[in-house]
Amino acid sequence: MKTERNAPCPCSSGKKYKRCCGAAASGKKGPLLSPRNAPEGGRTCNFACRMDCSEWCCTGATVITVEEFKKCFDVFPITVGFRKYAPVSPGHKDFLNAVGMESGEHYIVGDFIAGNWRRKRCMALNHDNLCGLHREGRKPLQCLIVPFCALYPEDKQDAVFAGQKTNKFARCSGFKAGDEAGLAVWRDGKFTDGTYRDAFYLFRKGLERQKPFMQGILEGLKEQNVYRDFLKGEGILETFIPMSLLFDVLEAGGLPVEDYYSFLKEQIRLCSDELSQEKAPGRVFEDYLEELRKIAGLYAKFVKKRQAGAQG
Numbered sequence: 001m002k003t004e005r006n007a008p009c010p011c012s013s014g015k016k017y018k019r020c021c022g023a024a025a026s027g028k029k030g031p032l033l034s035p036r037n038a039p040e041g042g043r044t045c046n047f048a049c050r051m052d053c054s055e056w057c058c059t060g061a062t063v064i065t066v067e068e069f070k071k072c073f074d075v076f077p078i079t080v081g082f083r084k085y086a087p088v089s090p091g092h093k094d095f096l097n098a099v100g101m102e103s104g105e106h107y108i109v110g111d112f113i114a115g116n117w118r119r120k121r122c123m124a125l126n127h128d129n130l131c132g133l134h135r136e137g138r139k140p141l142q143c144l145i146v147p148f149c150a151l152y153p154e155d156k157q158d159a160v161f162a163g164q165k166t167n168k169f170a171r172c173s174g175f176k177a178g179d180e181a182g183l184a185v186w187r188d189g190k191f192t193d194g195t196y197r198d199a200f201y202l203f204r205k206g207l208e209r210q211k212p213f214m215q216g217i218l219e220g221l222k223e224q225n226v227y228r229d230f231l232k233g234e235g236i237l238e239t240f241i242p243m244s245l246l247f248d249v250l251e252a253g254g255l256p257v258e259d260y261y262s263f264l265k266e267q268i269r270l271c272s273d274e275l276s277q278e279k280a281p282g283r284v285f286e287d288y289l290e291e292l293r294k295i296a297g298l299y300a301k302f303v304k305k306r307q308a309g310a311q312g
Contacts, residue, residue: 060119065206110214
């Protein structure tokens with residue numbers, strides 16, 4: 001259950017939730033928390049993922065970096081999402097500047113959405129509620145750093161996981177009591193678990209590397225009403241990877257050229273599945289499917305022409 005507005009804030013600031021982290025929380029579809037009110041140090045996150053409650057946190061989508069395309073394009077339809085973030089410290093501002101685009105008091109950061117965030121259940125979950133990608137050793141970095149968020153500094157993660165406990169992770173049984181030994185993954189502003197630390201910083205490097213693509217995609221949206229609405233409110237601005245950038249993105253992600261057509265076919269299949277199964281899949285999948293079919297048709301003609309030239 002969610003924290004009551006007049007209850008003490010779970011970040012231990014001593015303030016009421018509505019005047020602390022609750023005041024910083026954004027809409028349901030946008031960034032979970034702006035941890036400007038996080039206490040300095042003195043906090044510990046004891047966490048051990050419990051597979052028996054995965055349906056509460058493993059919902060319809062995760063986010064991936066460009067380097068992760070090659071390991072999950074056959075599982076998730078991949079679109080693009082933009083969110084707004086407010087810097088919480090000078091170092092955070094520098095990071096947001098490195099990965100996002102400045103817009104007034106906020107920075108707009110783009111990432112690749114793997115899946116459909118409107119779904120209640122992740123496509124990678126098997127019937128036993130266990131993650132198929134985890135079993136196969138290709139779990140996305142974002143999933144590896146649950147319950148943290150790489151868009152905020154390492155020393156502010158206490159506010160992030162405090163916010164998680166009051167929202168999406170309210171029913172999560174992975175959070176442990178502060179006095180349980182051996183389960184601390186973050187303490188006093190630093191990750192104490194190497195797996196979390198490595199995944200956290202790999203994800204941040206991926207965000208920096210893909211910024212040029214996100215700039216190009218966002219530039220193409222600026223004249224649309226949906227972009228202006230996004231600037232006025234909260235939440236997510238979702239779109240698809242345009243034809244003009246798709247193959248550059250695949251190349252940057254390390255996908256072999258011979259797998260490009262496989263990528264197109266799998267994404268067409270996954271988008272078609274979303275449109276046939278979901279009552280409200282989102283207009284973005286209709287637009288993405290149309291774009292993918294165009295690209296696949298052109299690419300097939302290109303390959304056929306190249307093969308004919310080679311034979312001649």
